[in-house]
Amino acid sequence: MNATQKANSYPFRYHSCRNISSPEDEVAGRRVYSGHAPASSVLELEDNENVREYLVDAKGKQRRSPTLVHQAIRKTLMDQPDQFSILNGGMVVVARSATxxxxxxxxxxxxxxxxxxSQTQGELRRYFEKHGNHPDHIPSIKFEVIVTDDDALIAEISIARNFQNDVRAISxxxxxxQLDDLEVAIQKxxxxAKLRKAExxxxxxxxxxxxxxxxxxxFALMPEHLLRKLDVAEPSAKVFTYSQKTRCLKLYQRVVEENELADVYDYCLDLAPVAWKLYERWKAHQGFKGTRIRSIEREDGRIADVPDGVIFPILAAHTAFVRQDDAGTWGLHPPNAFSDAELIESAKQAYMEIADHNPWNMGKSRACYSTLLQITSIYAKLGTSL
Structure with missing residues (x-):
């Protein structure tokens, strides 16, 4: 490639790249490359050959609300950007030539x-813009580059690669x-409220x-003895409740289906509205003011959104206060001596010292969960001894 050709090409920087062309590709004069690249490499790519442009802000069309696909991409980028390359399907690019x-x-x-x-690119652009184009973590993305000058083939590839017929576990x-009783429980x-029961x-x-x-x-609030009935290894380590939503859903389906797990099912239904209220309260807890946790979103001086990575170890710590009352109903019963302020201060220290200021690290760190649970367990023991 001479200087003029190089100047007119798009520099696609990568972490890794392999030529995975098949014998058929070589005979037809095509090449196929695959690998991983920093997400910043795809931000300025055109998508004029794609049959589906970015649907949230399609050019020349009425703006559309984010779909479940967009929501899923946003959640991954917000909560687990370090796992983006394995949770996202990646990107397919065509080019007329490549060096x-x-x-x-x-x-x-x-x-x-x-x-x-294109949907992934749109959400990545949104992610970078939200962080002033300098996010704390630049996620990696899988890529496949197909090199061909056959315009008809490019059109066929675009159509074929955009054919989707996915039925997820929630549907x-x-x-x-299996979600009907849970919806009734939440409505208490x-x-x-209505639960999402389909894509x-x-x-x-x-x-x-x-x-x-x-x-x-x-599941983040579930007592250890109930988790053991589900054969959850190391039930005190609630990391999976933050990072494995599909696993949680499948565990819940098992609870619904198996008669011998009736007591676990009772817990789930009793705790559902309590747990969700607790989650919503901590997501916008004003006690985080002044903590200088930079990943927290603020609006007009108020706490607007605390990342799930910070929230889940806090929720799991409340397990120490979960118990049945005299009527056998599960609930959350923190002692009067307990205050949120001490838990927030401990969460701040864990975020900074253990998780290295990364909310997704905190959500996956057993040490963070253990540290916060130790505090609530002390209060729970004091409460029972009074």
Whole structure:
């Protein structure tokens, strides 16, 4: 590639890149590259060859609300950007020609275009803009670059790669009626609430509550002896409740289906409205003012949103206060001596000293969960001894 060609190409920087062309590709004069790249590499790519532009802000069209796909991408970027490359499907790009510069770790692409991944690109742009183009963590993204000058083939690839027919676990659970009792339970604390029971139920407009998140929170508060009945290894380590929402949903489905887990099911239904109220309270807890936790969103001087990575160890710490009353109903019973302020201060220290100022690190750190649980356990013991 001469200087003029290099100047007219798109410099696609990568972490890793392999030529994975098949024998058929080589015979047809195509090449296919695959690897991982910093997400910043895809922000300025065109998507003129894609059959689906970014749907939230499609050019020349009425702005649309975020779909479940957009919401899922946003949640990953907000809560687990370090896992983005394995949770996201990645991006497919076509180019008319490509030159690999291994020394600079750069693919010089001629007339590149996204053909699958415009929604991902749109959400990545939103993520970078939200952080002033300098996020604390620049996520990696999987990529596939198909090099061909066959315009007809490019059109066919774009159509084929955008064909989707995905039925997620939430839709299956909803169709089986496994979420109906949970919805009734939630309505005891939120009378007009409806749970999302299908892929088409959107939470962005406030019509449906996030069912998977509710179940995650319920498991975050679940006592150890109940978790042991589900064969959860190391039940005191509640890390999975933050990072594995699909696992939580499947565990809940098992609780619904197996008769011998009836007491666990009772706990889930009793705690559902209590757990969700606790989650919502901590998500906008004004006690975080002055903590200087930079990942917390603030609006007009008020705490607007605390990241789930900070919230889940706090929620799990409340397990020490979960018990049944004389009537056998599960509830949250913190002693009068307990105050949120001490838990917030401990969470701040864990965030800074253990999690290195990263909320997703905190949400996945057993040490953070253990540290906060030690504090609430002390209060729980004092309460029972009074």
């Amino acid at each position: 690999v510069d291994d020394k600079e770790r750069t693919l010089h692409l001629a007339r590149p275009s996204i053909i699958n991944g 299956i659970a909803g169709r089986r009626g 604390g939120f009378p007009s 088409t139920d959107l939470t962005s407009d406030g019509d449906f509550l996030d069912t998977e998140k509710i179940i995650q929170v319920i």
